[in-house]
Each structure stands twice: as structure tokens, then as C-alpha cells.
Amino acid sequence: MLRWLRKLRSLPAIPDAAWQATLNRYPFLAERPPADVERLRLLAAEFLRDKEFHGAHGFAITDEVALSIAAQAVLPLLHLPGGLNWYDDFVGVVVHPAEVVAPRSVIDEAGVVHEYEEVVAGEAMEHGPVMLSWQDVLASGVTSDEGYNVVIHEFAHKIDLRDGAADGCPPLPPGFDGSDGARGAREAWMSVMEQAYEAFREKTIMAERFGAEAPWLDDYGAQSISEFFAVACEAYFVNRAQFAQEEPALLRLFDEFFLKQRAA
């Protein structure tokens, strides 16, 4: 297991056959320009070198599992200055065989604690490991039509959390997208995000309550603006064409961030 990963702490070479199998499984990776695919392979190798995979409940971490996750996890970093540095607040990736029932508790305004359970396909928190369900990681090969991708969802949270706040706004360079300074950058980002989020929430509510057509993006995004960011990132990276139709303002914003930043 993981023989070719362990051989060297320097950059592990990903064997051609293993890489090709990954591209076959996840067409949204294979469909990128050849230079992007080559860079993905390099970033995936860095990810495999730097991160530690753990299987939960006896789940075996095979080369296939590790590479599938690595190749998708680095997709958002493809053109971001800093590369793997975006993920340097954690080392562990915990893989469960399937979805996990997670205990939750919330305290309401009256101070009463409510305990409940939530079924989750993945989880990410600041400085903590990323948790993923392998069943859902595998399914990502065939759910790009719906814009669904659990790996990108969780790693988008990591990018959002990079500045310590889960607020749907990743750290931005001062003057981002022609704005004025650091504050202007944030304002420019948030004004687009908030507008898109409010419109999405509205559509979700209309669908739930009045039977209107449900929005294309996963309605889980209506939970909070940070979930909306993660859900939107999934769709942006796996189904750009549909995302462009549904969320043109976000497409432009995300392109400025994920595609067009230049290293200072």
C-alpha cells in the first residue's frame, strides 16, 4: 500500500497508469487544457507528499483513494498564487467508507441545548483534518452534471477559512478586482457574494414553500453564506458551462480570484 508514495519524501512521481485512471474517473479534470492537467498532477504529488491519510472504521487507504482525493483537492489551487500553502493549516485527511452520522448541538435564544444528528459526506474546520466519505468521493465522477463534488466543497471551506472566518470570503489581495486596498477588496467580494446568496436563498424558499422551480445549485448552500461559497465552488470547478448560466456574476468573481490572480 502506498509504496510509491513512501519511497521518497521528495516529490513522489505519480505513475502514468494511476494518473490516467484518475483522469478517466473524473472527466472534469481530464477536460482541462493539457498544461493545466500537467500542473494538477504536480500539485497532486505535492499534496500526497505533505498530507497524511487515515482510514476510519477499518477503511483501507489505497493508492487509488489517496490519488482520487489529492487530484480533486488541488483543483481550486491550479492558478492560485501560493499553491499548496493554502492547505498548510492541517495535515490529516480522514476517509470514511460512507456518509457519517455526526452528533450536533445548538443552543437556542432561551439557552436550551438541542441535540440532533446530521448525515454528512464531508467536514472541514480550521486547523483540523478534512473528513470525507469515500462513497461520495467516488460518486463525484458522475455527479458533475448537478455540480456536486464533496472534495471541492470541503477544500473550498479550507480556502474560505484561511483568514480564520467562515464567511464566504477567502483572503484577497489588496486591490482585488480593481478595488481600493484591503478593505475595498473585501467589500467588492462581499457585495457580489451577498447579492448572489440572497437571490439563491429567495429561490430556495420559493421552491420549498410554494413549489417554484428549485435552483440548480445544491440547496444546502442556503444554510449560510460560507456553505453557499462552498457549494458554488463545487459547481464552478466541475460544471463551468452550467454555472455560467446560473450564476454569471459569481463566475466573473471566481474567475478573478481562482484564475486571474498574479503572483506578487
Ligand SMILES: [Zn+2]
Ligand atoms: Zn460545507
